[in-house]
Amino acid sequence: MIKDEFLNNIKSLIKMHSEGLLGGEVMPEDVLIGVVNEDDIMDVLTLAMALNYQRNSYKLWEAVLNAYQDDETKWIFNTKVVANCDIDILREALLLHRVGLQPNRHPEIWQRVARGIMNSSEKGDVQGLIESVQFDIFPLKEFMQGTRKADFPYLSGPKIFNYWLYVLESYTNISWSSRELITIAPDTHILKATVKLGLCSEEVLNGGAADRKVVANAWETVLKGTGLAPIDVHTPLWLWSRAGFTSLLEFQK
Template identity: 65%
Template sequence: MKSEGSKMTHETFLQNVKQLVHMHQSGLLGGEVMPEDALIGIVPDEDLPNVLTLAMSLNYQRNAYTLWQSVAHAYQDEGTRWIFRPFAAVTCEREELRNVLIHHRVALQPNRHPEIWQRVAQGIVDSSPDGSVAGMLQSCNYDVASLIDLMQVRRKSSFPYLSGPKIFHYWLYVLESYAGIAWKSRELITIAPDTHILQGSVQLGLCSEKVLQGSTSDRQAVASAWETALKGSGLAPIDVHTPLWLWSRAGFPPLYS
């Protein structure tokens, strides 16, 4: 908990967190439609890991709702659906990939984004026996610890953006939520510290306003604070992500059970 005169106990903090989760479960925080919901009913289950992973690699400093709507449109177009197949994305000409990604506004940066897409696709192909995200996850035995070693240590350069602490952990959460992945070592999935998470963490009294500067060290400090605060509570840090994110977007309505 933040100090400087704060009298909040750890017990009170956990009670507030559980109230926040309850409010989300009761639909009191809005957000009935999340950004990734754009894929529901459009992308079949077997393609979700590839689509979620490649698109998530471009989910950096942009409107998530717009991104996922663009991804859905690109998938619906049978002539461009191939971009979500890692091997096809690796072996195509960069210009062809660029044209598709820009056309559907999946990519906003004409050079950097297609390069990232192709590098991530190559990382998937190199890390999987069948060139798919599902194969990569299976080869890691669906173990978060193994994926951390693969994507954030041994082959970090093959997964730009996606290997970063903010997107990596949210990607794990999205795969769990939308693709039904059951993770081993799930407790290692930390909260994904974007701007709303930083603001909500301050509002709950977990961190001081200093973290709102949003530096890499600030985000790491917030993620670590949540890991420590929830230890033994029955909640994993990532369980709090969506309630906290929606609470911030809603302007922090009062907590009640």
């Protein structure tokens, strides 16, 4: 496909998204808006995203909201409390509203991430972690995906890590340095939309780590110099796939 044609399709998708025409403009994380306190939102988003894999995102965030609104379980989003709590108590709290589904693995991940955050800055929370790298994505990547990768299971993976950066930017007051380093987060919907647009072959639909890397690299290459960061097209692509690939033709007239 000629690059100009491809970019025209991307602009059409972005326009469709901005006009609410992709059949589901409400994103899973939107349920937190107006409910979760500004002081808590970074920790809530971060801890929950560490479990956001191979799971219905809408159900996860509904569970998170229920747990946050319950005085008996709200503490699970406090990194300092979680880092030092008894794992059995944490397990019971995570399972109560189905924030966690796996009774052993999910509490372990939740606590390990909380400890990784707490030990990363004097503040002991996500805000402190991000301030420690001066809102610069490059050292944050080096830290969470390199030297301290073991402290951030799943959250350090390329799919969730990049989407986490985007979510923090979207739902908090964060303004990243080196924003162009946020690559697209290639989940199943992104893979399908990428193939539908002709950017990659159907082979990437296998969804392995190598396939996701191919897709992420393809988006980085095709958008270079366009003024768009790869992550800017994530939500339009994701919703387009969920909507069954609505026709783009009427937006290209």
